[in-house]
Amino acid sequence: MPSKANVVTTDSNKKQYIVVKIGSEQYGIDISYIDNIVRMQKITRVPKAQPYFNGCINLRGDVVPVMSIRKRMGLKADEFTNNSRIIILKMEEHGNLGVIVDMVREVVVLGPEDIDSYNPETRDEKSQFIKGIGKNNGQLISLLEVNSIIEEKENV
């Protein structure tokens, strides 16, 4: 049954994004990177890891490292609530990685015409995390560049 939604998603120019809340802002993550979304669970601290890694969790028998996207972006530390979720990203060559978000809101479909380019004034590492600004029903969604979040710049 070719529903309207299917027609939209198969359009090669349009992509689905999961909209999450981190702090007061909304961020979008390309759905093709997402393996899974799980509730908060006990995170085992890993000593000597990079500060923005909270530790690792047991994801159905696999050990998956979990990153605090807030710490990564230099925001204040996470406060875990009932809405907090761990989004499991699957990265081909590196394996799975979890990122903590405050809340998962919805899935949106954005085409190129819905996305404005993002030109920050400073070109530091953190500005590389955003690849564009999506507009959906008057709301702004910062689209995360997943690869630069997980990729480590030397001596960060």
Next chain:
Amino acid sequence: MDVSQYLEIFIDETSEHIQNLSDCIMSLEQEPDNKDTINEIFRAAHSLKGMAGTMGFKRMQHLTHDMENVFQEVRSDKIKVTGPMIDILFQCLDAIEGYLDTIKNTSDEGTEDNEAIINNLNDILNGGDGTGSAAPAAAEPEAEKAEETAASEESAEGFTLKFLDDDLSDQDKDALKEKEESGQNVYGLTVYIDNNCLLKSARAFLVFKAMEELGEIIYYNPASQDIEDEKFEFDFSFFVATDHELDELISAAKTVSEIEEAVGKKITLADFEKEEPVKEEKPAVKETKPAPAAKPAPAAKKAGKPAATNKPVTSRTIRIDIEKLDTLMNQVSELIIAKNSIVSISSANDGAGVQSQSFTEQIEYLERITTSLHESVMKARMVPIESVVNKFPRMIRDLSKTLDKPMELVMTGEDTELDRTVVDQIGDPLQHLLRNSADHGLENAALRMERGKPETGHIFLNAYQEGNNVIIEVGDDGNGIDTQSVKEKAIERGIVSAEQAETLTKKEIIDFLFMPSFSMAKKISDISGRGVGLDVVKSNIEALGGDVEVKTTLGEGSKFIVRLPLTLAIIQALMVEIENEKYAIALGSIQNIEDIPVEDVKYVQAKEVITLRGSVIPLIRLDEILDVEREDPEAEKNKTSLTVVVVRKGDNYAGLVIDRLIGQQEIVIKSLGNYINNNKIISGATILGDGEVALILDANTLI
């Protein structure tokens, strides 16, 4: 026939035969008259030829055929094994290996004819020494020529009537006599089964069945029971009493598939009454080449028999794709996690009083089963390091010639077993260490004499198991590492300043050798000196979870000690707790566990140490190393005793201070992935029975 499905088996078996040949030729070089070795070589060369022929690799077949011919002559004492001949044989092996490599890559043998080697081989056959000199007349050059033509046309040795040599029992003679008297013709037949036939007795049975339709079989050689049990090589003989003609019998026998040849002759009792003359008779046989060379063949076959009887023992294995074993291993890992969670549920229920005794017993039973299941699967993945190290004697022999230094390699513990994945990757590092010993380690003969050492350099490779580790020591009795010149080199390269260099320990200096592009060789050679050696050795071994240690005494030799983990997936570990974090320490590295009163802690250079049975052991406060946040730092300071886990790495010890012991547990090692980098203190993680993740401490990095 489409043979591509057999290609993999062919490759595996050919490598085995090549290795076997290489070993045998090595030992032949030591004792050129050892008949067993020569027979063994002959068999391996023969199998190689047969396999190459079946697979349609003509060039490879040609080469192995000529090689086989040489051994044929050696075996019948017509030519002697000489040094140059051994060299050519090794060249020959290399060429066969070359074919095999090409086959591996392209499924085709390529176009290299290796004519030079073939010429040399033929030269040996003709009585020369294989160096291309004109052949002086050998014992029986004619016979050899004849044999060669016969053999190449028939693609195997001449088919002979083997029964002619048989000693018939009186009973058999009576039967023969009786049939003769009844006016029937008695024919003797020898049937040759194809060398690649897998069900020899089945083929023999079909032949007998065909014969019995035509006549009566009155004699078997080997005995019919032995034929049924496949206790024969690739031929068997029998007598048939029949009214039919010999031709009919032969064609009936040849209708059975995988029968290479059937030959026969009308026989009478008289043939077996006289002793020797029978052999001299040229049998008027159909479809055989009655070449003079036919004579040595039966003797050769007989000689091959006794050693072949132990064959079935070695072939009681099947080849399994390593991936299947990996899957099995993963499933066992999951099972162990599931078992652990049942165990933790059962112990959590302890207080509730609902525990029945049989429940506990069943859990213990389950625990035993999973542990032994794990062991079995582990063992299935274990292979002896033999498969890697058995190419080294040859390498050292070649190096000895290239470097013009007499040296010998002594290996022990080749049967030490390691996980397949480790074995596959340990070859290169070991090879490198051996080359180092041969090139840098050993002095030249003159210097050795001067130093009062035996002229022949001694290189050793010892492998043995130690706890959860396998130790492989590679070393030599050569010069040892000159730490002074290493130090100078390091200063020259600007790695350290002259002042810094003075304070370095011997170990720190030796560690320079493991740095990338740090070479001590004065000149670059084919063998070593490019400085891409020891650092690669070290990183390869560390990638396998092992480490390298060096012991050296200047003037007396050096020893590289490679320590490798026995398994990569599941280990026995001690679970400990620090504040409320749980950590696992591999049981293999733990020496003992002690309760130390706080007042026994002493200070050396402002570092905490304890003395334990006479040795001074540094203390490592895990809570500090691991940045554990203390909820109540005061309570820590007021402790009266410390729980110390003493861990060992080689000859070094350290005491890890922990809060509580949880107990021993079998844990499944999971990787943390490559996102988190943490100075290697944490070697991985594991999932506990309650689903919680615990980290595995690598005690080796703490020492």
